[in-house]
Amino acid sequence: xxxxxxxxxxxxEGINTFEVYRKHGGYxxxxxxxxxxTPDEVVEEVKKSGLRGRGGAGFPTGMKWSFLAKPEGVxxxxxxxxxxxxxxTFKDRQLMSKLPHLxxxxxxxxxxxxxxxxxxxxxxxxxxxxxxxLEKAIAEAYAAGFLGKNILGSGYDLDLHxxxxxxxxxCGEETALLESLEGKRGNPRNKPPFPAVQGLYARPTVxxxxxxxxxxxxxxxxxxxxxAKIGVGRSTGTKLIxxxxxxxxxxxxxxxxxxxxxxxxxxxxxCGGIWKGRELKAVVAGGSSVPILPKELILKTAAGEKRLMTxxxxxxxxxVTGTMLGSGGFIAMDETTCIVRNTWNFSRFYHHESxxxxxxxxxxxxxxEKVLHRLEHGHGHMEDIDLLVSVAKQIEGxxxxxxxxxxxxxxAAAVRHFRHEFEWHVTHAKEAAQPGAVYxxxxxxV
Amino acid sequence: xxxxxVKPQFSEAAQAEIKRLLTHYPDDRRxxxxxxxxxxxxxxxxxxxxxxxxxLVAEVLDIxxxxxxxxxxxxxxxxxxxxxxxxxxxxxxxxxMLRGSDELTAHLERxxxxxxxxxxxxxxxxxxKEVECLAACGFAPIVQVREKYYEQLDTPEAxxxxxxxxxxxxxxxxxxxxxxxxxxxxANN
Numbered sequence: 001x002x003x004x005x006x007x008x009x010x011x012x013e014g015i016n017t018f019e020v021y022r023k024h025g026g027y028x029x030x031x032x033x034x035x036x037x038t039p040d041e042v043v044e045e046v047k048k049s050g051l052r053g054r055g056g057a058g059f060p061t062g063m064k065w066s067f068l069a070k071p072e073g074v075x076x077x078x079x080x081x082x083x084x085x086x087x088x089t090f091k092d093r094q095l096m097s098k099l100p101h102l103x104x105x106x107x108x109x110x111x112x113x114x115x116x117x118x119x120x121x122x123x124x125x126x127x128x129x130x131x132x133x134l135e136k137a138i139a140e141a142y143a144a145g146f147l148g149k150n151i152l153g154s155g156y157d158l159d160l161h162x163x164x165x166x167x168x169x170x171c172g173e174e175t176a177l178l179e180s181l182e183g184k185r186g187n188p189r190n191k192p193p194f195p196a197v198q199g200l201y202a203r204p205t206v207x208x209x210x211x212x213x214x215x216x217x218x219x220x221x222x223x224x225x226x227x228a229k230i231g232v233g234r235s236t237g238t239k240l241i242x243x244x245x246x247x248x249x250x251x252x253x254x255x256x257x258x259x260x261x262x263x264x265x266x267x268x269x270x271c272g273g274i275w276k277g278r279e280l281k282a283v284v285a286g287g288s289s290v291p292i293l294p295k296e297l298i299l300k301t302a303a304g305e306k307r308l309m310t311x312x313x314x315x316x317x318x319x320v321t322g323t324m325l326g327s328g329g330f331i332a333m334d335e336t337t338c339i340v341r342n343t344w345n346f347s348r349f350y351h352h353e354s355x356x357x358x359x360x361x362x363x364x365x366x367x368x369e370k371v372l373h374r375l376e377h378g379h380g381h382m383e384d385i386d387l388l389v390s391v392a393k394q395i396e397g398x399x400x401x402x403x404x405x406x407x408x409x410x411x412a413a414a415v416r417h418f419r420h421e422f423e424w425h426v427t428h429a430k431e432a433a434q435p436g437a438v439y440x441x442x443x444x445x446v
Numbered sequence: 447x448x449x450x451x452v453k454p455q456f457s458e459a460a461q462a463e464i465k466r467l468l469t470h471y472p473d474d475r476r477x478x479x480x481x482x483x484x485x486x487x488x489x490x491x492x493x494x495x496x497x498x499x500x501x502l503v504a505e506v507l508d509i510x511x512x513x514x515x516x517x518x519x520x521x522x523x524x525x526x527x528x529x530x531x532x533x534x535x536x537x538x539x540x541x542x543m544l545r546g547s548d549e550l551t552a553h554l555e556r557x558x559x560x561x562x563x564x565x566x567x568x569x570x571x572x573x574x575k576e577v578e579c580l581a582a583c584g585f586a587p588i589v590q591v592r593e594k595y596y597e598q599l600d601t602p603e604a605x606x607x608x609x610x611x612x613x614x615x616x617x618x619x620x621x622x623x624x625x626x627x628x629x630x631x632x633a634n635n
Binding site: 124329 | 475478480481485509513516517521522523524543577578579583584585590593594595622
């Protein structure tokens with residue numbers, strides 16, 4: 001059983017209230033940081049912890065913090081990215097709705113480290129009910145003197161607000177998020193300048209994922225070195241994994257990084273295996289944007305080593321035989337899953353969510369959706385398969401923000417690992433178009 | 447925008463909430479409150495934001511109407527046409543599809559008589575809308591109605607329970623800032 005650094009108390013009755021949260025050691029990191037540490041010392045601990053951005057990119061949080069420009073007399077901001085929208089990912093929603101004070105505590109300690117006096121939690125608009133939970137908890141924190149003027153007599157002031165989005169996946173991209181927070185369409189900005197220099201209202205800004213911020217209290221309480229002892233190599237600490245799809249026990253699991261993928265899928269402590277006694281066919285391990293892997297390659301690397309839940313192990317083999325840990329959105333697919341249909345579904349998602357700013361993404365996602373739709377519905381041609389790969393390649397690297405890559409990678413990987421299935425959709429177009437039809441080792445399963 | 451209809455007005459409760467929200471942003475950045483205010487507007491005026499309502503939002507925030515239009519049309523949560531009493535937002539993305547969202551959508555079309563993307567059901571109760579990932583994939587398939595998530599709708603019983611609950615709702619659930627009674631626009635909803 002791994003250590004639970006974030007979710008140890010998640011099922012305690014009333015843990016969403018200030019009183020109960022405080023009784024279980026809540027807000028200690030605020031006391032420690034504000035009373036005994038300088039802001040730079042807090043940054044130093046986060047650097048030592050090796051914490052990497054939990055939203056998907058995996059960029060070291062401490063390093064991101066150290067890039068923040070600090071011109072004299074200019075306000076700077078911390079913005080929490082709670083725009084959780086990556087298909088397969090639902091950890092932040094759970095964390096915020098059950099442990100609102102953990103995020104608030106993390107926001108206070110982190111804002112102090114960055115010298116921000118106003119901070120925002122940008123939450124996706126669909127989660128208005130979670131916004132209500134957070135606002136209630138924030139009011140409690142103000143009443144207890146952990147927010148507002150002169151927090152705990154330290155002379156440090158902080159206001160914290162929650163801001164809802166309006167239903168746009170793209171706002172999870174940090175510059176689109178800032179545009180949205182300014183009341184505009186969520187069009188990502190050209191970089192540079194980076195948010196660390198010109199972010200919200202053109203002022204220095206750090207944007208961090210909910211789970212990254214929520215890890216800061218334990219890092220401050222126990223020290224960065226202690227935190228770094230958990231995990232494997234450069235994958236330190238714990239990670240929330242959103243397990244979904246065809247699993248016996250879907251849900252949120254906090255794992256120590258380094259857990260073998262096979263254990264995560266099959267052990268009763270975690271997902272309890274594949275539902276209905278079926279076989280696993282494929283996994284998308286880090287949210288819909290990362291490459292899909294067939295069973296053989298998700299359980300073991302191409303070199304035959306056990307695949308681990310770490311940034312490095314999951315990406316072993318690059319995109320030829322590996323994938324990414326990403327956001328930890330772990331989507332398992334059983335043997336009855338049609339890969340073409342699933343890829344079409346994801347392409348439709350990216351086409352729907354493309355902001356339309358860059359032609360390769362706006363047009364390319366539409367093309368991929370169209371071609372996949374005709375393959376899935378029995379009107380495809382053999383050339384369509386390479387056409388998909390070609391379109392994906394032309395999007396990749398040619399857009400302002402990574403939505404282009406996010407749309408291209410799943411398609412390229414699906415063709416790479418399941419080309420036979422795409423070909424079968426052409427050679428057996430009529431059968432393939434039947435509802436529920438699935439290619440399975442030259443046999444049709446209906 | 448020229449119109450003969452009565453100009454919409456925010457209820458007192460909504461006006462107070464907007465005033466509170468505006469304190470969250472710098473004084474010269476009132477536009478920042480646009481998305482939160484659009485959510486309030488949609489709740490106040492029958493689940494959608496008409497051009498007149500968007501003009502009202504522009505007026506309240508002291509920005510140009512076009513600044514509201516371009517935002518309201520970008521974000522998919524804002525309904526730009528009249529809707530039924532309850533808008534059922536069915537998640538259609540991968541993880542929900544793996545757990546039966548296609549079947550759920552077909553089932554909901556059959557029993558409500560409404561079509562996804564079409565007008566409300568004949569009784570005016572239900573509008574069906576397909577949406578992308580709602581971040582609740584472990585509890586798929588999912589439908590969102592206003593602020594509530596209905597999860598694991600993989601049995602007819604679960605779907606019936608949701609529809610019964612909605613049919614029995616005379617008014618939409620009150621929002622935290624609507625302290626007493628119900629705001630003026632609820633009669634329309």
